[in-house]
Amino acid sequence: MSIINYAAKVINFKVVYYGPGLAGKTANLQYIHRCLPETSKGKMVSLATGDDRTLFFDFLPVSALGVRGFTTRFQLYTVPGQTHYNMTRKLVLRGVDGVVFVADSQWARLRENVESLRNLDENLKEYGLALAAMPYVVQYNKRDLGPVAPLDYLEYLLNRGARRVPSFEAVAVDGTGVFDTLNTVSRMILVKEFGQAQEAHS
């Protein structure tokens, strides 16, 4: 859910990075945090276990150039991927405006991806939301590791819902695909919120 503040001239959106454990959700946020200029980001907060696994969530607020005098702020969150943390995953999804599903491309992790996607769908339903109706992109991460599944197979498994959504190959630790993913989901959220004018064709 968006929050539009006409007094502060700010529009706030919430984006959640979802996916199985160790798929690279936190790595996405860490890369964004490392690379954005100070003026476009806030502090990154990570609630992690001693061995750096996400316990509750990571949080990173970022802002883009804005529109018509309003600053557009995107609050980025990750969820804990491990199966037994479903209660906390559900809590993080509250009020979500857009979702990035971070899949692990390795053959050995395909089942976890499918289960996590199903879990995402179930948890969204509890808030009266559906993936098919919301801004949503898929990121196939860890393309540098092997052996990884071919792209069309991943698309067949994870991106064959009511509509095909934009998808990106990524290596989150070195930044490949990270900003393409973020910018695309951000744009989809804005267009859903405010509509997009038809371009005049000459």
Add this chain to the structure above:
Amino acid sequence: MKAHDVVIHEADATRIDAVLQRFLGDSSSAAALLIDRSGQPLAETGTARTLDIGSIGALAAAAFSSTAALAQLLGESEFSVLFHEGVRESMHVSTVDEQTILLAIFDERTTIGMVRLFAREASRAIGVILEETRKRPKRVGALAAPLTADEARRASDHRPA
């Protein structure tokens, strides 16, 4: 439960600020923050203006929602108040309505009882204002016309330094 968008106009912001200011005066708290339960800050006053309200909003909403989940496990609908006591400063978080919480930061100049009493009063007043904001159309004024492709691109373009 489905979340609803919030649209705060200038007049709403002024009314909310007046309630928060009165709350600070009555309860002798140092800071007050109004936070959506999804973690997004809606308004702040007092020394909150100097704090990292983005992080505080995210963490306080998370603490409050996990406490609510705990309450449900115990058969309660929710715990309506959360209190953290520090050496110098303490924090009181309470329910405004189904979507919003009020966070107060205070020190030894007041007591938890005072904060609790006036938080309840402020919450009622803010709840009425927020109810109105949820019914407002989103696309008004500068945001009435759909975005051009260029505007949508610029407003979503995050670029590495």
